[in-house]
Amino acid sequence: MDKMLIPTTDADWVIAEQHCDQLRESSRESRFSVSNGFLGVRGTRGINRFSRGQVPPHTWVAGLFDLHDADPPVPGLVPAPDWLSITVALRGEKLAYHRTRTRQRCRVLDVRRGIMFTDATLTHRASFSLRARSLHLVSLDDRCIGLQLAQFTIEHGEGELTLQVGFANLDTDLITRRMEPGVATWSTYTTPSQLGLAAAVVLEVDGREQKAAQDGPFEWSWRWNARSGQTIRLQRYVALVRTDDGADPGEIAHARLGTAQNRGWRSLITAHEVAWAARWQASDIIVNGDPAAQRALRFAIYHLNGAANPGDPTVSIAARALTGSDYRGHVFWDTEIFLLPFYTLTWPDAACALLHYRFRTLDAARRKAAASGWKGAMYAWESADTGDEVTPDQVVGPDRTLVDVLCGHQEQHITADVAYAVWQYWLATADEAFMAEAGCEIILETARFWASRALPEPDGRRHIRGVIGPDEYHETIDDNAFTNQMARWNILCGIEIARLISDRLPLAARLLPDSAELAAWAEAASTIATGFDPATGLFEQFAGYFAREHIDLADYAGRSVPMDVVLGRDRTAASQVVKQADVVALLALQPDLCTPAQAATNFAYYAPRCAHGSSLSRAMHALVAARLGQPAAALSYFLHSAAIDLEESRAAIDGGIHIAALGGVWFSAVHGFAGLTLRPDRLCLSPSLPPSWHSLHLTIQWHGRSLAIAIDSATRMLSVRLLSGETMTLDICGQAHRLAPGRPVQAGIA
Ligand code: BGC
Numbered sequence: 001m002d003k004m005l006i007p008t009t010d011a012d013w014v015i016a017e018q019h020c021d022q023l024r025e026s027s028r029e030s031r032f033s034v035s036n037g038f039l040g041v042r043g044t045r046g047i048n049r050f051s052r053g054q055v056p057p058h059t060w061v062a063g064l065f066d067l068h069d070a071d072p073p074v075p076g077l078v079p080a081p082d083w084l085s086i087t088v089a090l091r092g093e094k095l096a097y098h099r100t101r102t103r104q105r106c107r108v109l110d111v112r113r114g115i116m117f118t119d120a121t122l123t124h125r126a127s128f129s130l131r132a133r134s135l136h137l138v139s140l141d142d143r144c145i146g147l148q149l150a151q152f153t154i155e156h157g158e159g160e161l162t163l164q165v166g167f168a169n170l171d172t173d174l175i176t177r178r179m180e181p182g183v184a185t186w187s188t189y190t191t192p193s194q195l196g197l198a199a200a201v202v203l204e205v206d207g208r209e210q211k212a213a214q215d216g217p218f219e220w221s222w223r224w225n226a227r228s229g230q231t232i233r234l235q236r237y238v239a240l241v242r243t244d245d246g247a248d249p250g251e252i253a254h255a256r257l258g259t260a261q262n263r264g265w266r267s268l269i270t271a272h273e274v275a276w277a278a279r280w281q282a283s284d285i286i287v288n289g290d291p292a293a294q295r296a297l298r299f300a301i302y303h304l305n306g307a308a309n310p311g312d313p314t315v316s317i318a319a320r321a322l323t324g325s326d327y328r329g330h331v332f333w334d335t336e337i338f339l340l341p342f343y344t345l346t347w348p349d350a351a352c353a354l355l356h357y358r359f360r361t362l363d364a365a366r367r368k369a370a371a372s373g374w375k376g377a378m379y380a381w382e383s384a385d386t387g388d389e390v391t392p393d394q395v396v397g398p399d400r401t402l403v404d405v406l407c408g409h410q411e412q413h414i415t416a417d418v419a420y421a422v423w424q425y426w427l428a429t430a431d432e433a434f435m436a437e438a439g440c441e442i443i444l445e446t447a448r449f450w451a452s453r454a455l456p457e458p459d460g461r462r463h464i465r466g467v468i469g470p471d472e473y474h475e476t477i478d479d480n481a482f483t484n485q486m487a488r489w490n491i492l493c494g495i496e497i498a499r500l501i502s503d504r505l506p507l508a509a510r511l512l513p514d515s516a517e518l519a520a521w522a523e524a525a526s527t528i529a530t531g532f533d534p535a536t537g538l539f540e541q542f543a544g545y546f547a548r549e550h551i552d553l554a555d556y557a558g559r560s561v562p563m564d565v566v567l568g569r570d571r572t573a574a575s576q577v578v579k580q581a582d583v584v585a586l587l588a589l590q591p592d593l594c595t596p597a598q599a600a601t602n603f604a605y606y607a608p609r610c611a612h613g614s615s616l617s618r619a620m621h622a623l624v625a626a627r628l629g630q631p632a633a634a635l636s637y638f639l640h641s642a643a644i645d646l647e648e649s650r651a652a653i654d655g656g657i658h659i660a661a662l663g664g665v666w667f668s669a670v671h672g673f674a675g676l677t678l679r680p681d682r683l684c685l686s687p688s689l690p691p692s693w694h695s696l697h698l699t700i701q702w703h704g705r706s707l708a709i710a711i712d713s714a715t716r717m718l719s720v721r722l723l724s725g726e727t728m729t730l731d732i733c734g735q736a737h738r739l740a741p742g743r744p745v746q747a748g749i750a
Helices: 022-031 249-283 291-307 333-346 348-360 362-371 414-429 432-453 481-504 506-511 515-527 563-567 569-573 583-589 596-609 617-627 631-646 659-673
Strands: 014-016 039-041 059-061 086-090 107-110 115-124 128-138 145-156 159-165 175-180 183-187 194-205 213-216 219-226 231-243 285-288 394-396 402-404 676-678 683-685 695-702 705-712 717-724 728-732 735-739 745-748
Touching: 022 631, 039 128, 059 231, 086 128, 145 249, 159 194, 159 231, 183 249, 194 219, 194 249, 231 249, 249 291, 249 333, 249 695, 285 291, 285 659, 291 333, 291 631, 291 659, 333 348, 333 414, 333 659, 333 695, 348 362, 348 414, 348 432, 362 432, 414 432, 414 481, 414 676, 414 695, 432 481, 432 506, 432 515, 481 506, 481 515, 481 583, 563 569, 583 596, 583 617, 596 617, 617 631, 617 659, 631 659, 659 676, 659 695, 717 728, 717 735, 728 745, 735 745
Parallel strands: 683 728
Antiparallel strands: 014 107, 039 059, 086 159, 107 115, 115 128, 128 145, 145 231, 159 219, 175 183, 183 194, 194 231, 213 219, 285 695, 394 402, 676 683, 695 705, 705 717, 717 745, 728 735
């Protein structure tokens, strides 16, 4: 068999299911998704797909939002047709998966190449048996192209075989504008977006192309007398195009399909693999000594690389990326806080496109601030195509009751989170063009918002009342330490930006705040309530938190449902139980806010109070634990984070993978175990590897340079090599080193 058509045999690069299991099908479809930042295809086994009680097979198209019959009534991503369906039948009866003879690893995701493979035996009672192998991908080289190849070998038996190739969900919840053989277009009900689809299918039996019967615009079938030993090969090419400017997406898809077909599947696969190889070269992490951690990192990096598209600044990454329907394609703080670290340090072009999405939605953020009487820009907690607030007012809670959602009004820290990601991008890239065009404006407008939002009160301090912090178990609280400290940081960053514009960015001079405004910002930043108690060294998570009921979470260790379900919403809200990292997240994002000893005190206080009711929580704990020199605890958080999407024993992930948790896996390795931090003038490394990790190797981009970093536990040495770019200075464990081309730095670590 052609090597191109089988998965890599290197176990470090594959995720394989051990056996078929109808009950786990939907979760596996999420886990095995392939995507390229524009198209996301769930890991459906297209051949004679099991259909009992499944999530429908879908392709997700970035940016294809609509608000039609939506429940809840907020815009959501509209699923595009699925293009993997193949039905094989003998004498009109659909072949069945053979339980024992179906290959053990019947579905394999080759993360190195971004291709999903299937391999199974299908039978008709005992009389007929066929081996069916397939692969599919969405091209990382040409993001609108999908390819499916299938090969069937008749192992024994004969008779009239029918093979049907079709598309599911063609009557997608859109307005059909054109439906002709192999070409279709749809428009949404409420947005300018249109979708175009073009497809072509070729079938060969023993090397001879067969003419298809066209049973519908997107249905092809063949019927012939099959006999033992026959080999049947199928190629399906699809092109999916989204337009937002009135251009005909069907015509564009048709033309793109023609180009893809002319290139042929071999050339498409080669170009796709080259594109994936480039991404792995820029972003792979190698862990020696801990195969579970290695697997977790590869899986995370695979999905992170598949989630972004540097070519489209109009979209961002949803909470489930392009792998499922949960959260309706909405964008949260997940992107800026959990995902941007990866893109900023390994794929700055993708990071830049994601930040441009926030720039393009700045007007919506201005509208949101103005609607509440505040200045500047306040980003939506949940954002879709326009950037207007799309958080539903109610959702079905974990205990299946309807609950009011206040996040759209109160979870305002996202505004500072966006500014934070812009600043981190600036520190890592020194991208002046981006800052002058977009970055400075985002930071200034968000600083302006906070200066108007934090109001002075008779106690001489400014307070931010009526918010929700990252810990969503507590609503309508005052002075959430995370929110206030991020707001304070955002205002100070605004002042820093004004300095930067004056010194280095004349192109952004139009944005310069006047001196009165800058003075007001300085006063605001210095008087915001911080929640810090110098006597204990603790940050109070919000005003009154310490007085709430203490609940010992150890008593609930074996629970299988979230703590707010165990206790009920009201008691949870009245308690100290924290949904997810909140003060701990603050320690992660602002490591200089307090001394290491105070950070350790806060971590020791808050970690046992955290119920990890969000998939985002443990990664933040991993990062902070690693920085505090607790690598064994950090590793446990890290592995739990990785298990959310990777391990079958965990909760179902039918609605898509948790891309923020995967981003957290990456940042806990890089910012936690490798101890990487970004300073205004330099990059700093201060590693703390888990005892089982013999070594850690990673590559990052910094100010246009590419750096290879290796940390070796046995020799206690860290080495950094410049793969490209000019001489620079970096800090290793607090010591400055000069790094020049061809002259790696070697330094001992604590
Ligand atoms: C978490 C949020 C997160 C959202 C989307 C919620 O459960 O509490 O922090 O942004 O899920 O992932």
